[in-house]
Amino acid sequence: MFKDLILNKIESAVTKAVQAGQLPEMEDYQKLLRCEIPKNAEYGDFAVNVSPLAKFARKAPVQIAQIITDNMDFSDADVNVVAGFINFKLTNKVLNSVVEEVLMKKDMYGSNESGKLQKIILEYISANPTGPLHIGHGRWAAMGSALANLLKFSSYDVYQEFYINDAGNQINNLAKSLWIRVLQQMGKPADFPADEELSKNYYTGDYLIETAQNYLKENSEKAEDFAKSCQDVLNPSDEIMKEMAVYAKAQMLKKQQDLLANFRVHFDNYFSELYLHQNGYVDACVKKLEDAGKLYEKDGAVWFRSSDYGDTQDRVIKKNDGTNTYLTADIAYHYDKLKRGFDKLINIWGADHHGYVARVKASIEALGDDPDKLEVLLGQLVNLVENGEQVRMGKRTRMLTLEDLIEEVGVDATRFWMIMRNIDTTLDFDIDLAKSSNDENPVYYAQYAHARSSSILRNACAPRVDVENNSTLSAFFEKEELENLEKTADLNNLWNDSDKDAVSATRELILKIENFKDVVLVASKLRAPYMLCRYLLELAASFHHFYNCARVLNVEKEVMKARLSLVISTKQVLKTALGLIGVSAPETM
RNA sequence: GUGCCCAUAGCUCAGUCGGAUAGAGCGACAGUCUCCGAAGCUGUAGGCCGGCGGUUCAAAUCCGCCUGGGCACACCA
Numbered sequence A: 001m002f003k004d005l006i007l008n009k010i011e012s013a014v015t016k017a018v019q020a021g022q023l024p025e026m027e028d029y030q031k032l033l034r035c036e037i038p039k040n041a042e043y044g045d046f047a048v049n050v051s052p053l054a055k056f057a058r059k060a061p062v063q064i065a066q067i068i069t070d071n072m073d074f075s076d077a078d079v080n081v082v083a084g085f086i087n088f089k090l091t092n093k094v095l096n097s098v099v100e101e102v103l104m105k106k107d108m109y110g111s112n113e114s115g116k117l118q119k120i121i122l123e124y125i126s127a128n129p130t131g132p133l134h135i136g137h138g139r140w141a142a143m144g145s146a147l148a149n150l151l152k153f154s155s156y157d158v159y160q161e162f163y164i165n166d167a168g169n170q171i172n173n174l175a176k177s178l179w180i181r182v183l184q185q186m187g188k189p190a191d192f193p194a195d196e197e198l199s200k201n202y203y204t205g206d207y208l209i210e211t212a213q214n215y216l217k218e219n220s221e222k223a224e225d226f227a228k229s230c231q232d233v234l235n236p237s238d239e240i241m242k243e244m245a246v247y248a249k250a251q252m253l254k255k256q257q258d259l260l261a262n263f264r265v266h267f268d269n270y271f272s273e274l275y276l277h278q279n280g281y282v283d284a285c286v287k288k289l290e291d292a293g294k295l296y297e298k299d300g301a302v303w304f305r306s307s308d309y310g311d312t313q314d315r316v317i318k319k320n321d322g323t324n325t326y327l328t329a330d331i332a333y334h335y336d337k338l339k340r341g342f343d344k345l346i347n348i349w350g351a352d353h354h355g356y357v358a359r360v361k362a363s364i365e366a367l368g369d370d371p372d373k374l375e376v377l378l379g380q381l382v383n384l385v386e387n388g389e390q391v392r393m394g395k396r397t398r399m400l401t402l403e404d405l406i407e408e409v410g411v412d413a414t415r416f417w418m419i420m421r422n423i424d425t426t427l428d429f430d431i432d433l434a435k436s437s438n439d440e441n442p443v444y445y446a447q448y449a450h451a452r453s454s455s456i457l458r459n460a461c462a463p464r465v466d467v468e469n470n471s472t473l474s475a476f477f478e479k480e481e482l483e484n485l486e487k488t489a490d491l492n493n494l495w496n497d498s499d500k501d502a503v504s505a506t507r508e509l510i511l512k513i514e515n516f517k518d519v520v521l522v523a524s525k526l527r528a529p530y531m532l533c534r535y536l537l538e539l540a541a542s543f544h545h546f547y548n549c550a551r552v553l554n555v556e557k558e559v560m561k562a563r564l565s566l567v568i569s570t571k572q573v574l575k576t577a578l579g580l581i582g583v584s585a586p587e588t589m
Numbered sequence B: 001g002u003g004c005c006c007a008u009a010g011c012u013c014a015g016u017c018g019g020a021u022a023g024a025g026c027g028a029c030a031g032u033c034u035c036c037g038a039a040g041c042u043g044u045a046g047g048c049c050g051g052c053g054g055u056u057c058a059a060a061u062c063c064g065c066c067u068g069g070g071c072a073c074a075c076c077a
Helices: A002-019 A051-057 A061-070 A094-109 A135-153 A169-185 A207-229 A237-263 A274-278 A281-289 A328-337 A357-367 A402-409 A411-419 A431-435 A442-460 A477-483 A500-525 A530-549 A557-580
Strands: A044-047 A077-082 A085-090 A119-123 A155-166 A268-273 A294-300 A303-304 A313-316 A344-349 A374-379 A383-385 A389-391 A427-430 A463-466 A471-473
Touching: A002 A044, A002 A061, A002 A085, A051 A061, A061 A077, A061 A085, A061 A477, A085 A094, A094 A119, A094 A500, A119 A135, A135 A155, A135 A344, A135 A374, A135 A383, A135 A402, A135 A431, A135 A500, A135 A557, A155 A274, A169 A207, A169 A237, A207 A237, A237 A402, A268 A274, A268 A442, A274 A281, A274 A328, A281 A294, A281 A328, A281 A442, A303 A357, A313 A328, A328 A344, A328 A357, A357 A374, A374 A389, A374 A411, A402 A411, A402 A431, A411 A431, A411 A442, A427 A431, A442 A530, A442 A557, A500 A557, A530 A557
Parallel strands: A119 A155, A119 A344, A155 A268, A344 A374, A383 A427
Antiparallel strands: A044 A085, A077 A085, A294 A303, A303 A313, A383 A389, A463 A471
């Protein structure tokens, strides 16, 4: 990366200056220096502000900048000093090397090794298998999968997991609800309680009707027997409950999984909460906390001393009816993750769960591990906007599921919009905009750049029509010729154009391509896939600008070869970046 | 009431460890297709970075207080 290269040059220049007595010894001064891209391109391609050194060097920033520059030997850039800034403008030769690098590394261009050896388990969505995924889940789904791609690209060893909350009361409610739907489908008198309080314990949405139909298709005889034996419709026997629970859970999970696959989200594992209970993991974990002296009894319940570890208060781990709380299973789950040998536990949680972070971290520490291994990304929620107004997800208005949304706006647009914003700002998802295939929709802007680059490459190899003579001309290039451009193209031809705009657009585009490496690195470090979206829009803009300033085809042959090399590089980076966020890179649109 | 997050152009948002004149997109206005895809490009207008203090050579950025919004404060999951 050029940024690193420049900082290295500065460091050796400083060393030289210190030896020459022009600058005093400065401890850890490197930390103060940052290589950045100037907002104003007139200053150059990169800049380093040396003002922070003024205090230690006891000199004015301009002087320091001048001393460093005088001691610098840097043939790859024009260097100049403005105030406390050292500005760098790279030579064309170095810019050529960027294009060469992309052509050589192809799919791997932009990847880095910063995450080497770190084993990460990334947990996200983790919905109850009690109904369809909603739009909020969609944000975690898109972000989580994009983050996984991104981290892998930075050489992290990423394992993606979905925690199924398939134990507890909600499942009983699901089973009861399915039973009512099954009876209804059999034509028997059955309905949810009319009382509003009581009906809260049922899933009254239509989606269980289909599940009931499927159940009857496969189990009609069994259902008849159940129906005969059932005395109280609202309180079926344990046998019926178990049957309904197992069936409903499996169906709901299957539906969720199918939808996620369609949404380009792939988990390495679906981890069942029930499994934790059934294998005694939860009890074992409670025992371990007890042995560590971190539990006590009060009011008939068992409490965990989470406040010993920074939580605002202690938490109940066993209710006075003897059953575990949700937290208990969660503690066991995270303990299990650690036992599986992961270095980092990254969770994506909705902001409404932020209160849980402290207690789960507390449990990790109480169980003798490092709480900093747990990294929770708290995501703000999604507001749906339609016709310029917020669609409340409440009971009265229509229920829009993730499936509905994807059907309405498509996978690409949904994913892009879900990832586009920083995770800690509330996302306004404007359905009308996301659906629109016009210039208001950023997804198409990025994809269009890819389609356009593809189109140029197609045209380069296609026979041409001579309108004046109504005859056919041969193509500019054979396919093989294009594939071997990195060997035959002389990239110096990028810079021969007397048109200043063409040259500066070329510079801008190449620098943007080079910037990709830095974006991947920073976005990985900050766990911020939204940066990829912003980058894509910037890269697309640079490409469109280049396209309008510099003709690629039907110019002098050597110029064509050089510019086609750049088009191929751009197309590659667009494709890689789109791939990381799970959005398709179309050849045509 | 307490804790977490947020407040930047008419709207939606960037601004990575404090640094040069605060940036995009949309919307508005004005240009631009006998030429590789006009889903594009070029230009103009638009800002007391919610308010007040503080730290600093330097604050949208850090600290304190205030205002306005979101979320959470269960022996629910």
